[in-house]
Amino acid sequence: MDKTVELGVKSRTELIAGGLTDNDLRRMVRRGELAVERRGWYSTPGADSDALLAARGYGALSGPTALDKHGIWVPPGYEEVHIRAGKDAMRRGTACCRPPGPPLPVHSILDPVPLALCSAVGCMSPDDWIVVADSVLNSQGLDVELLLVMLPRANATIEMLLAECDPRSQSGTETMVRTRLRRRGHDVVVQPNLIGLGWFDLRVGRLLIECDSKLHHTSLENYRKDRRRDRKSLARGYSTMRLTYDDVLYGWDDTLADITRTLDDDRHRLPPPDDE
Known part of the structure; x- marks a missing residue:
């Protein structure tokens, strides 16, 4: 080890x-x-x-x-x-x-x-x-x-x-968001794989959450790929929320308020399409 x-x-x-x-x-x-x-x-x-x-x-x-x-x-x-x-x-x-x-x-x-x-x-x-x-x-x-x-x-x-750990987690920020949302009673899916779109960090209902690590640097190619995935997933009934390292580590109260308001929207309570 x-x-x-x-x-x-x-x-x-x-x-x-x-x-x-x-x-x-x-x-x-x-x-x-x-x-x-x-x-x-x-x-x-x-x-x-x-x-x-x-x-x-x-x-x-x-x-x-x-x-x-x-x-x-x-x-x-x-x-x-x-x-x-x-x-x-x-x-x-x-x-x-x-x-x-x-x-x-x-x-x-x-x-x-x-x-x-x-x-x-x-x-x-x-x-x-x-x-x-x-x-x-x-x-x-x-x-x-x-x-x-x-x-x-x-x-x-x-x-x-x-008992709260998950080996599928790809970053510390992802772990923090997952545990905090689950403790508030949300059903959080880890590393959902959407057909034709690939893997995402987390999913709550129809809200996809992507968590950047501190060392994350977005190249032009990745930027284009991420925006294409956002567009395609939106067309299939999903919304994507991208969280920065600072959002999770130093601005969580404000970030949580935004997540909560988004999840309070009835459309995010609907079952996700059968495409995982």
Whole structure:
């Protein structure tokens, strides 16, 4: 599941497993090729600053920080470095995030995705946790049941949030819109495929919702394609609402009001044509 992410900080156990000996480590420290960050942990020149902070804090990068370094999109608001404490850090009172249950040992400076996801449940809002869980599911090709099995720790909160996850989600903004609308009682269809038009992000009745991610850039070709789809879908009884990243992240109240007014129109309550 996890791709190797090199941060420049490793434990003695990892270095020995990689073929080095204790004599090698001592020699590399003398030469300046390695630095001792704490007992049994070493860094290379230019090591990741967050990883150094975790090593010196007797823990591992976890939660949203680790998920971000694994390439999982994390919503804004979690820029502070999140460290999962090992037992030594717990005795020293280091502030950190943690998974449910008693402390787990630290084997690597960067927690694997399942452990980081467990730790994040105590650090992130429920909606944001669902966003990162959806990203894990979609990027790794997993379903909810398999991810639950892979988590080293789970509790009632994690199971409840996983029940709202959907591996079909293509972006964090799509996940946010889906969960928010469903909690208001709307029947939201994920990734509907309209015959002859292709896939859309979400559908509520006859309203199609397309959600842009932060990195979305519309080329002229995509712009033309999107407008053609809007025209064709309108001719078949659908309306399309396109939401920007800012609409979802920073202007949701206004966006929701527009969605609600649109859905209050009786024509959007009609069953959609049989063309999915």
